[in-house]
Amino acid sequence: MTTLTLPSRREESWRWADPEAIAAAAQLPWSDAEADADDHWLDLPGARLVFVDGVFDAERSTLGRVTVEALDGGAHALGQHATGPGWALRMAADGVEDPVQVVHLASGGANHVPAAIELAAGAAATVIETFVGSGWSNRATRIALGDGARLMRSVRMLQAGGFVSLREEAEVGAGASLVATFLGAGAAGTRVDGAVTVSGQGGFAEFGGALLTRDDQRQECAVTVRHDSVGGSSKQVWRAVAADRSTASLAARVEVARDAQQTDGEQSLRGLLLQRTATIxxxxxxxxFADDVKCAHGATVGELDARALFYMQSRGISRVRAQALLTRAFVADSLDRIGDETVREAFVADADAWLDVALAAPAVWGTSS
Structure with missing residues (x-):
């Protein structure tokens, strides 16, 4: 049996990581319960792929243009374990694909799946992934966007237990656009580890989402966007809501090379504490390294505004309802960027379901920030 080697928190990029949770998730016992993907499909046309404990289920899948083949997970500390059978979406120039949905069902133990998304010049695609179940679900996804290509990628991490780790590597060509949104609204630990390179002139990359934590849960993202060409732009919009004794960690980095003049890079990291025992x-x-750029970042951690709560209560809205409305608006800021209405509504519904549980706790508090 191969010994599982995990990163150390002594490394700066892993300082808030939870390798113990990954090791524990990999040892979770297997469940005999029949996994069902039907509850997780969105009402969209296109390919539907089911992976059960990392193994492609052909009987419950419709491939469309997607292929299942052996892929390399790369050299990343976690992604390297995801080498072997995976799925790939490759599109020729100017091709447009119906949405591709991938549902990952985990029943215990560890499972690893690589993926590749390659869009030639002018092609467009939408990919939605959903993670449910329990265990260590480890993924490595490589994305290559040709000039003018467009990819909208949305990932729901809804596992009830264990850990979900995602390694995302992307290269964005000239005039191409990548919009990737991640939602952690389950009870599992998560890590979104991204390395995005805007290599073509005028390329655009947006990487963000929301991490919602409660109990003793820990979730984190560690994303780097690098600009290597003139006139590129990027956004990293992340929101975190933490309750009970949980921890949410957001690390976002923008690198601008010497020749990447006229780069426009924006970071917005905001956290909302529902209890003082939580950590963000x-x-x-x-x-x-370039001198003609427009880059900005903002980072704030706070609580529900007591003045806003008082105002809403003075208008006849109950305190619990006011807390729910303010928190939902805070989270929605990171999900509104999903362009497809059906996908966006599904993500908002997942976040609402999480908030209904978290906000039911009587210890939710708020003071002016």
Whole structure:
């Protein structure tokens, strides 16, 4: 049996990581319960893929243009384990694909799946992934967007237990657009680990989402966007809501190479504490070697505004309802960027279901920030 080697928190990029949770998730016992993907499909046309404990289920899948093949997970500390059978979406120039949905069902133990998304010049695609069940679900996804290509990628991490780790590597060509949104609204630990390179002139990359934590749960993101060409732009919009004794950590970095003049990079990291026992860590970073750029970052951690709560209560809205409305508006800020209405509504519904549980606790508090 191969020994599982995990990163150490002594490394700066893993300082808030939870390797113990990954090791524990990999040892979770297997469940005999029949996994069902039907409850997780969105009402959209296109390919539907089901993976059960990392194994492709052909009987419950419709491939469309997607292929299942052996792929390399790369050299990343976690992604390297995801080498072997996976799925790939490759599109020729100017092709447009119906949405591709992938549902990952985990019943215990560890499972690893690589993926590749390659869009030639002018092609467009939408990919939605959903993670449910329990165990260590480890993924490595490589994305290559040709000039003018467009990809909208949305990922729901809804596992009830264990850990979900995502390694995302993307290269964005000239005039191409990548919009990736992640939602952690389950009870599992998560890590979104991204490395995005805007290599073509005028390329655009948006990477963000919401991490919602409660109980003793820990979730984190660690994303770097690098600009290597003139006139590129990027956004990293992340929101975190933490309740009970949980921890949410957001680390976002923008690198601008010497020749990447006229780069426009924006970071927005915001955290909302529902109880004082919870923790939110934020770490925005800028490393700029060009002199003609427009880059900005903001990072704030706070609580529900007591003045807003008082105002809403004075208008006849109950305190619990006021708390729910303010928290939902805070989270929605990171999900509104999903362009497809059906996908966006599904993500909002997942966040609402999480908030209904978290806000039911009597200890939710708020003071003016």
């Amino acid at each position: 860590n934020l770490k925005p970073e800028l490393e700029i």
